Amino acid sequence: MTDDHASEESMTDGGAAGADDVALDPWGSSSVSDYRKLFETFGIEEFDALLESVPHPHYLMRRGVIFGHRDYRPVLEAMQNDDPFAVLSGFMPTGDPHIGHKLVFDEIIWHQERGGDAYALIADLEAHAARGLTWDEIDEHARSYLLSLLALGFDLEEGTIYRQSTNRDVQDLAFELGIDANYSELQAIYGFDGETDVSHMQSVVTQMADILYPQLEGPKPTVIPVGPDQDPHVRLARDLAARTRFFGVTTAYASFEATPAELTAIGEAYDAREAYAEDPTMPRCTEAADWLEANADDLTVVEAEALEGDAAADSVGDAEDAAGDREAISSAVLEAAISKLENAGMEPLRPRTRFLNRRATDEAFEALIDAIDGEMRVFDEHIDAFDLERGDAEKLARTVELDTGGYGFRPPSSIYHRFMTGLTGGKMSSSIPASHISLLDDPEDGYDKVKSATTGGRETAEEQRELGGEADKCPVYELYAYLLAGDDDDFAKQVYDECVGGERLCGDCKEQAAHLMKEFLADHQEKREEVAELLEDADIELESPRRG
Numbered sequence: 001m002t003d004d005h006a007s008e009e010s011m012t013d014g015g016a017a018g019a020d021d022v023a024l025d026p027w028g029s030s031s032v033s034d035y036r037k038l039f040e041t042f043g044i045e046e047f048d049a050l051l052e053s054v055p056h057p058h059y060l061m062r063r064g065v066i067f068g069h070r071d072y073r074p075v076l077e078a079m080q081n082d083d084p085f086a087v088l089s090g091f092m093p094t095g096d097p098h099i100g101h102k103l104v105f106d107e108i109i110w111h112q113e114r115g116g117d118a119y120a121l122i123a124d125l126e127a128h129a130a131r132g133l134t135w136d137e138i139d140e141h142a143r144s145y146l147l148s149l150l151a152l153g154f155d156l157e158e159g160t161i162y163r164q165s166t167n168r169d170v171q172d173l174a175f176e177l178g179i180d181a182n183y184s185e186l187q188a189i190y191g192f193d194g195e196t197d198v199s200h201m202q203s204v205v206t207q208m209a210d211i212l213y214p215q216l217e218g219p220k221p222t223v224i225p226v227g228p229d230q231d232p233h234v235r236l237a238r239d240l241a242a243r244t245r246f247f248g249v250t251t252a253y254a255s256f257e258a259t260p261a262e263l264t265a266i267g268e269a270y271d272a273r274e275a276y277a278e279d280p281t282m283p284r285c286t287e288a289a290d291w292l293e294a295n296a297d298d299l300t301v302v303e304a305e306a307l308e309g310d311a312a313a314d315s316v317g318d319a320e321d322a323a324g325d326r327e328a329i330s331s332a333v334l335e336a337a338i339s340k341l342e343n344a345g346m347e348p349l350r351p352r353t354r355f356l357n358r359r360a361t362d363e364a365f366e367a368l369i370d371a372i373d374g375e376m377r378v379f380d381e382h383i384d385a386f387d388l389e390r391g392d393a394e395k396l397a398r399t400v401e402l403d404t405g406g407y408g409f410r411p412p413s414s415i416y417h418r419f420m421t422g423l424t425g426g427k428m429s430s431s432i433p434a435s436h437i438s439l440l441d442d443p444e445d446g447y448d449k450v451k452s453a454t455t456g457g458r459e460t461a462e463e464q465r466e467l468g469g470e471a472d473k474c475p476v477y478e479l480y481a482y483l484l485a486g487d488d489d490d491f492a493k494q495v496y497d498e499c500v501g502g503e504r505l506c507g508d509c510k511e512q513a514a515h516l517m518k519e520f521l522a523d524h525q526e527k528r529e530e531v532a533e534l535l536e537d538a539d540i541e542l543e544s545p546r547r548g
Helices: 001-007 036-042 046-054 073-081 097-114 125-131 136-152 168-178 183-190 198-215 228-243 260-271 287-295 295-315 320-324 324-344 362-371 390-403 442-453 461-468 473-485 489-500 506-537
Strands: 068-069 088-090 117-122 160-163 220-225 247-251 352-357 376-378 380-387 413-417
Touching: 046 068, 046 073, 046 117, 068 228, 073 413, 088 097, 088 198, 097 117, 097 136, 097 220, 097 473, 117 136, 117 198, 125 136, 125 198, 136 160, 136 506, 168 198, 183 198, 183 228, 198 220, 198 228, 220 228, 228 413, 247 260, 247 390, 260 287, 260 324, 287 295, 287 324, 295 324, 352 390, 362 390, 442 506, 473 489, 473 506
Parallel strands: 088 117, 088 220, 117 160, 220 413
Antiparallel strands: 068 413, 247 352, 352 380, 376 380
């Protein structure tokens, strides 16, 4: 960790206020008051734990604006090793692009600059189905989003931009993914009911196809930069990616099937074989069952944690529902593991890598058998290989799948940025013009909005000097941290320290921010004009052939 970052740990992370819970609604105006609950409830991991490994991290990462991730490590490893990876995010064209959208634009561009295949899509089917916009309205807004994306630095020659409605590959993939999704699942995830129209549900499956689209030419780590309200989409996409795979790969110790949680308990028994087995080189299942039963009290916590981890990784619903009572879960898991071991009797307990036949064709299953070297046992629905490490097995399974017509999708990753607080306090809303700044606002209007913004200052200048300002609760300081300070961490820290130290008063602070905002808007809009011809010449349908 550099000294610069160490000094930033005392800085604000731009947390937004104004929410009462952590319900995540992709089509609502979600805000999160306590981001820690997202780690506990939905299994989102803290991004800060990865920060030291990120090459030249974006300032949004350094300042904690990007606060969480889901399985970002494969993307990071690809970045470090110069291996292929992709970044994709979409924009629903329901209004003018604003400074909140700029966060996602910047995240896409940063990954593109680090070698990622960059994809930006216009979610026009979603806008039409979920928000009821006409195609003419969508066309107008879509062009504006793309101009800002290009003005901020997206490399059109190296990247891909498309509309959902004109991308046949996405629509075909959505059809295939829809086979693996059902109404009950969408109802549980999104709260759909009997009044939800079919097009809205179809738009969800289209978004799943968007997320997996970068892997159609070959599986690779893919990151989706979004706000935490979009996490339900990411979880469903990860689940559908797994369902499309021909084979699953896991570890096993005997011929019977066991859940990941049960395997943890059985693995504990195998590791302890010297303590109980008549022949430790070939422990028997019944011996392992007796040992587990005798040592159950020492294993309950370990086993409960294993099950909770499985729930967080595999569930497309709320992980909180699966966690349940720790003691009850662990007892049930141990009981099931012991029962399976007892039923296996004198079968040897022997580690092996298992290929599960999820949806493989007969051709693919036979091809996998031919590809496995060494000792194996073939069953109707799985293959046990005794001389193959799990990592090598996963690569082999994907290779066979791709060779026999499968997708071989890798589960997509995601990173999450904090919501910006509205300039008037509370949520930033496009329906409240004073609460947000559009990238198309007249620079003078942007200046005026910042000057009128709510602050985290004290009631009087005297109190401010004595107690210091509350920068962590200040929408104006968020503007510095998220946008106005740019890549200059020293400047961002100076503003923060002067505020909380009582040296900086709100009037002067807003005046400086207002001038910087005015300059940013003027510069951005000039760049939009410069890239307009580039957009017109690009192979992008700016006018939809659809009408309605």
